[in-house]
Amino acid sequence: MQFIDQAEVEVKAGKGGDGLVAFRREKYVPAGGPAGGNGGKGGSIYFVADEGLQTLLDFRYAHTFKAENGGRGGPNNRTGANGKDTIVKVPTGTVVYDAKTDEMLGDLVEPQQTLCVALGGKGGLGNQHFLSNRNRAPDYALPGLDGEERLLRLELKLLAEVGIIGLPNAGKSTLISVLSAARPKIADYPFTTLVPNLGVVRKPSGDGTVFADIPGLISGAHLGAGLGHEFLRHIERTRVLLHLIDATAEAPLEAYHTISDELQAYGRGLSERPQILALNKIDAVDLSEAEVEDLAQKLAELSGGPVFCISGVARIGLDALMQKVWECLDEMALS
Structure with a gap:
């Protein structure tokens, strides 16, 4: 097995789902109000320390990791589905840096230690959220926010006494x-x-x-x-x-x-x-x-x-x- 102790990867968290503009359209409810649900949260990206890995060789072939986007809000005040998180296994002893700022984001020295390296975007608010006494029929909603996107530098430091x-x-x-x-x-x-x-x-x-x-x-x-x-x-x-x-x-x-x-x-x-x-x-x-x-x-x-x-x-x-x-x-x- 080839020993690789440095690598660069790009991570992109999921975008939050858009809020929905919708109104109640029910029989016998003549004045149905806004009922657009909020968008779901975008998926985040986590690094998890794995004792079974001894090298960063896998990251020579996989440079980009993405998480799932959040779902759009639904009618009847239904919130969109949250995006699925992406779990990336790294060797125990991996130090994670932001490649652009050289800031250390985390040091994974314990087995199963987890580090969030890219946070998913928040879901947008549906129009039901903007209902007020002054605005009984809001016809707008907010888009979901983008997830974090980063270029990371990984350094493996062996754990030995x-x-x-x-x-x-x-x-x-x-x-x-x-x-x-x-x-x-x-x-x-x-x-x-x-x-x-x-x-x-x-x-x-x-x-x-x-x-x-x-x-x-x-x-x-x-x-x-x-x-x-x-x-x-x-x-x-x-x-x-x-x-x-x-x-x-x-x-x-x-x-x-x-x-x-x-x-x-x-x-x-x-x-x-x-x-x-x-x-x-x-x-x-x-x-x-x-x-x-x-x-x-x-x-x-x-x-x-x-x-x-x-x-x-x-x-x-x-x-x-x-x-x-x-x-x-x-x-x-x-x-």
């Missing part, structure tokens, strides 16, 4: 494939992962926690370099960041600074997010054990926290790392 970040080829996809049932593409060259990957990792208690592998972060990602500008938004909802540093890289310390600087430049509180640092691929590094420990110590001094030496491929050090992740999530849940 833990975001795995790092430079390309740091081993993020390998780690999520080892920890969960996710099966991302893995290869020994940068930018293998072109879309975020989600995986459910089981806690010791048996509860599932969603991890997200965020691809494409390089220097300048917040400005559009690489793929990071497209996917940095997915980190916004994560509670904890798991930062992988490739121990086999030429400059591991510089790699740490690169990612930290990008989080700071992107803003939205990402640089203040709890971060767990892991030095990955220690099984493949051409360093002695003492040199690996020295590198980990330097990273710890930079980050101000512990650094875990791990290998996703060889499954080294993962138990201690995951224990720290669970402790961090539990502490945040209590605060």
Whole structure:
């Protein structure tokens, strides 16, 4: 399935039904009064968050959504039928913006959460509504009002508690494939992962926690370099960041600074997010054990926290790392 996390759609709510001009024409009622009914309300358009959807791919093929118009008022003071509402399912985690004003209309983060994105027009008043002592036979009615019409921008932000970040080829996809049932593409060259990957990792208690592998972060990602500008938004909802540093890289310390600087430049509180640092691929590094420990110590001094030496491929050090992740999530849940 193709991963699409941005889309533009046009929504047009239904027009309200026109009011009716009508008079009573009953036998034995010589002075029948106005009896034109009001028009029905136009249908509205609602977005509903659906857990079963993981991408905005459907909106690549369906760009316009319309609701039904309201019915015209009827004789004998009968109100016209209301237009049928249009329900559009979107993935949970979708943020809806007005594309013209950039105003955020809603953030659908809960399953079955509903957002009205276009309100149907009101029905016009029939002539019976204008009856008064001064006007005993009004011969006019009001037309129905147009429904709201909008151009919307949809952005999907993945819902994950833990975001795995790092430079390309740091081993993020390998780690999520080892920890969960996710099966991302893995290869020994940068930018293998072109879309975020989600995986459910089981806690010791048996509860599932969603991890997200965020691809494409390089220097300048917040400005559009690489793929990071497209996917940095997915980190916004994560509670904890798991930062992988490739121990086999030429400059591991510089790699740490690169990612930290990008989080700071992107803003939205990402640089203040709890971060767990892991030095990955220690099984493949051409360093002695003492040199690996020295590198980990330097990273710890930079980050101000512990650094875990791990290998996703060889499954080294993962138990201690995951224990720290669970402790961090539990502490945040209590605060």
